[in-house]
Amino acid sequence: MGRVRDALLAFYDAHKRELPWREGVSAYATWVSEIMLQQTRVETVVPYFHAFMRKFPTALALADASSDDVLAAWSGLGYYRRARMLHAGAKVVVRDHGGEVPHTREALLELPGVGRYTAGAIASIAFGQEAPLVDGNVVRVLSRVFGIDRELSPQDDELWSLAQALVRGPRPGDLNQAIMELGATVCTKDAPACQDCGLSRWCEARRLGKQAVWPRLPRKKAPRKVAMEALLVERRGELLLCRRREEGLFGGLWEPPMVERSMGDRRDASELFAEVLGCPVEVSGVASVVRHVLTHRELTVTVRPGCLGAPDAMTCAGPYQAARFASRDALSTLGVSRLSRKVLESGAEIAEKKPRRGKLR
């Protein structure tokens, strides 16, 4: 393990990428970056990290922000529960820790949204603690170097033991980042660059030619196909948007009313919308069909222009907790999913065509 550690640090010192959360940043910045990096690629996170830190430079600033502001800064990044929990975590830090991010793994684990990976990352990187971490990269590197030939997940106890052994001694934060960096840039899933890898001399996968079979990972299930209807209502240049409840899919985000059409439900779209909005709805034709793939669902959304029969009676039900008319400019101040942007954009094209349609009649 000593030689592996030295090789990792040498690799890191020579080849680490310059990333905005790498050098001389606050523990709060490390925390923000680690939450954003959960299941999300480095390149995707970079612009979000810059914008988020500019808008919420400290835990105090984040704690004082509105939920809509935080979700607006997270819009498009996905896994929006992360944003809600980071926001809640900032409030805990301000209330219970004087605005300072806690230093120990144990205290970090108490924060919402911080699990064993993230606690290890913050404790080691921001505070120099000998705290281990295991993510997808670590699974790959350790399974290959040590030749672990059984089904693995990032929760595997043996991997955590190895990771713990790895970070004992100097520079635990750099060691954790080094093994992840190696996994991300050298020890990749496909076509690993073993010829450039400082660990290849001691690597079981390299010795046995098993790079393509290790790590052995469980198979993922295919997403479920779901049909949905979306309603586009425009009134005096403003769009009808509903805010989803905090829990569940797209929690806290704003979107045009959308309803799931379960298999075999032949009811009119207007009837489905009326149920959610609590007032009569008229729909006119189909603006577009939007496809959107999530981890567990494959959505096909039929987008319909329409109007409300009794706008003053509008309420909201089902997945929604609020409804309002908002200008397109206001969209940048609210949390909006990528799916909703697609639905909105597909409707915008139709809106521009409207005059022509009138002409044809």
Add this chain to the structure above:
DNA sequence: AATACGGGGCA
């Protein structure tokens, strides 16, 4: 132990 939770990039 299994499932829900986004979105994008790549072979």
Add this chain to the structure above:
DNA sequence: TGCCCAGTATT
């Protein structure tokens, strides 16, 4: 298409 990404919370 399927896989994977600096995972966590809930059931």
